[in-house]
Amino acid sequence: MNDHDGHEDHGAVPIADAPARVAAIEAVLTASGVITSEEVDAQVEALADMIGPRHGARIVARAWSDPAFRARLLDDAKAAAGELGVEVTSEDLAVVENGPGVHNVVVCTLCSCYPQAVLGIPPAWYKSAEYRARLVREPRAVLAEMGCALEDDVELRVWDSTAELRYLVLPERPTHTSELGEDQLADLVTRDSMIGVERL
Amino acid sequence: VNRTHDEPFDESWQARAYVLVELTAKATGTSPEDFRTHLIAAIAAEPDRAYWDSWVKALDTWIAELDVPRSELVEASQPSYIEPAAFRSAEPTVAANSSSADMPPGSAPARAT
Numbered sequence: 001m002n003d004h005d006g007h008e009d010h011g012a013v014p015i016a017d018a019p020a021r022v023a024a025i026e027a028v029l030t031a032s033g034v035i036t037s038e039e040v041d042a043q044v045e046a047l048a049d050m051i052g053p054r055h056g057a058r059i060v061a062r063a064w065s066d067p068a069f070r071a072r073l074l075d076d077a078k079a080a081a082g083e084l085g086v087e088v089t090s091e092d093l094a095v096v097e098n099g100p101g102v103h104n105v106v107v108c109t110l111c112s113c114y115p116q117a118v119l120g121i122p123p124a125w126y127k128s129a130e131y132r133a134r135l136v137r138e139p140r141a142v143l144a145e146m147g148c149a150l151e152d153d154v155e156l157r158v159w160d161s162t163a164e165l166r167y168l169v170l171p172e173r174p175t176h177t178s179e180l181g182e183d184q185l186a187d188l189v190t191r192d193s194m195i196g197v198e199r200l
Numbered sequence: 201v202n203r204t205h206d207e208p209f210d211e212s213w214q215a216r217a218y219v220l221v222e223l224t225a226k227a228t229g230t231s232p233e234d235f236r237t238h239l240i241a242a243i244a245a246e247p248d249r250a251y252w253d254s255w256v257k258a259l260d261t262w263i264a265e266l267d268v269p270r271s272e273l274v275e276a277s278q279p280s281y282i283e284p285a286a287f288r289s290a291e292p293t294v295a296a297n298s299s300s301a302d303m304p305p306g307s308a309p310a311r312a313t
Binding site: 021039111124128142197 | 205206208210215216219228244
């Protein structure tokens, strides 16, 4: 019995070298016919296209441009994302909207739950113990350290993601962008603004 | 919080570990969320452990629960059978279903058909 996490090791020999352990597990899975190394290689290459937050940026740009879509997005984010061809499958998605006097920020205190369907793969800092622990204890300080200092009169809402429910922040539309089309607006939207650690 | 630490993966093995979860869940008809329960447990057990080390720990316990022959998992865990330096290549050089006597370091794993 493992003395740390409550899961049995099933006789596996502990290996301190994580890369070697991953290689061993991959070898077992390929030898057992569960997966192939070619599939792994292809998926690793495909990650490059998944890392970006382009789907989220398109959703935000549409919400800025189309009040009816914005309303649907806030009411049922999965369905609204589906209107743009963005499929959110395994978990639920909620959109929380920034506005005058209100700022939202997202964290996963337990692990690294993240709306990957719209934001891609989370950055390293999002998964760090420091961010996960401190954002709920001293969110204003953390945001200030990350370059997102909030005025004292701004209400700060911290959303803790779970395996069942992920959050996407709808940032405020920047000023002087009324002439821009959706594609141009999407180019302005950053991943960090949709996590809530940046204001546009 | 170091916001400049921005890339999802610091090392290529982390991307591979990430992909193993997705592909294995799909192949076995399980949910990646099943893995997540192991990840949460691994992080909770040692909060100061590096995130990707916890990921590997969770992968370890999750895979052990799946229908993968235990003997192969144990055998592949033998450090002497593993060539970490070769892991960056497309073919991991790990003996998964061979004995120690017939698996020299650097050999490619046998592929199930």
